Amino acid sequence: MKFQGTDSYVATDDLKVAVNAAVTLERPLLVKGEPGTGKTELARQVAESLGLQMIEWNIKSTTKAQQGLYEYDAVSRLRDSQLGEEKVHDVKNYIRKGKLWTAFESDEKVVLLIDEVDKADIEFPNDLLQELDRMEFHVYETGETIRARHRPIVIITSNNEKELPDAFLRRCFFHYIRFPDMETMKRIVEVHHPGIKGELLTTALTQFFELRETAGLKKKPSTSEVLDWLKLLLAEDLQPGDLKRDGANALPKLHGALLKNEQDVHLFERLAFLARGQR
CATH class of the missing domain: 3.40.50.300 (P-loop containing nucleotide triphosphate hydrolases)
Known part of the structure; x- marks a missing residue:
């Protein structure tokens, strides 16, 4: 057994x-x-x-x-x-x-x-x-x-x-x-979203892991939350370029699937404000 x-x-x-x-x-x-x-x-x-x-x-x-x-x-x-x-x-x-x-x-x-x-x-x-x-x-x-x-x-x-x-x-x-690394996460995503385009997956997961490592984050998004986020990205037919973030908009697309409290949303809003001030 x-x-x-x-x-x-x-x-x-x-x-x-x-x-x-x-x-x-x-x-x-x-x-x-x-x-x-x-x-x-x-x-x-x-x-x-x-x-x-x-x-x-x-x-x-x-x-x-x-x-x-x-x-x-x-x-x-x-x-x-x-x-x-x-x-x-x-x-x-x-x-x-x-x-x-x-x-x-x-x-x-x-x-x-x-x-x-x-x-x-x-x-x-x-x-x-x-x-x-x-x-x-x-x-x-x-x-x-x-x-x-x-x-x-x-x-x-x-x-x-x-x-x-x-x-x-x-x-x-x-x-x-342990929390999955990038390669393990790709295998998990493939089980739930078979056939997802490699470029979109790599771009989304890179952004996801960067978000998890943001200093001061109160609640790090989990595996189940990134799967929900990817489901929304696919439903909206977003392309890798659509996920691009800049200093003016530090929040990821459809961030409500990843960030689950106002403190973390405000954290990214502050980061965007600071980035604009440094220009």
């Missing part, structure tokens, strides 16, 4: 090595990187490449680890008991299975994505240590122990918004997705 990438996802050699190492070690793969570098999409492509179902658990700031196992709805059971409902006698009627439970009881191996783990409380990763390590958990309301029938391939993503506990990191295989 080897991940080799797919036709719709450009995976670098070191990323393939990381995925396959995590599968071999039966450890969760912790993937970090800038937003928009394909961390979430990686899990989908691993599932597609290996012919497995994917179960996705999207983490929010309010998410608790227990929700990934199960939730017991005591309020509904109390209400039903007051109404004389027959189902109140079976506690299982009030237990909602979480994503880990669903993955554990699957009849086939699955890919389990725990997306943006760093959004949750700092204790969230520690609360999942035993379950991800031993691949089992106890249901106190019924007295049963749920064990994984097939150990899932666990992929955990993080945007580096907060540090993760050392005990959690020790149990993971780690990989940082």
Whole structure:
């Protein structure tokens, strides 16, 4: 069972090595990187490449680890008991299975994505240590122990918004997705916009990388944003010459696809003003 990438996802050699190492070690793969570098999409492509179902658990700031196992709805059971409902006698009627439970009881191996783990409380990763390590958990309301029938391939993503506990990191295989260089980006663009003219692509990407390296930029545009930008350039049938910038107009064409806050727009407006003043 080897991940080799797919036709719709450009995976670098070191990323393939990381995925396959995590599968071999039966450890969760912790993937970090800038937003928009394909961390979430990686899990989908691993599932597609290996012919497995994917179960996705999207983490929010309010998410608790227990929700990934199960939730017991005591309020509904109390209400039903007051109404004389027959189902109140079976506690299982009030237990909602979480994503880990669903993955554990699957009849086939699955890919389990725990997306943006760093959004949750700092204790969230520690609360999942035993379950991800031993691949089992106890249901106190019924007295049963749920064990994984097939150990899932666990992929955990993080945007580096907060540090993760050392005990959690020790149990993971780690990989940082670096931002693509020019050549890798060209391969990614070719997957999404096949047949794009080479001169337009080179001009656009040169401008994109120059924009990313602008000092003082608050939010650097990501891979997903450059793909959106190129889609707009193609829709408008713009030519390489149309993308030319000068001191009077430092903002790139259709910059709303790349710059996502007013501070960065004002930064380029100031650069244009300074350039005009130096003439």
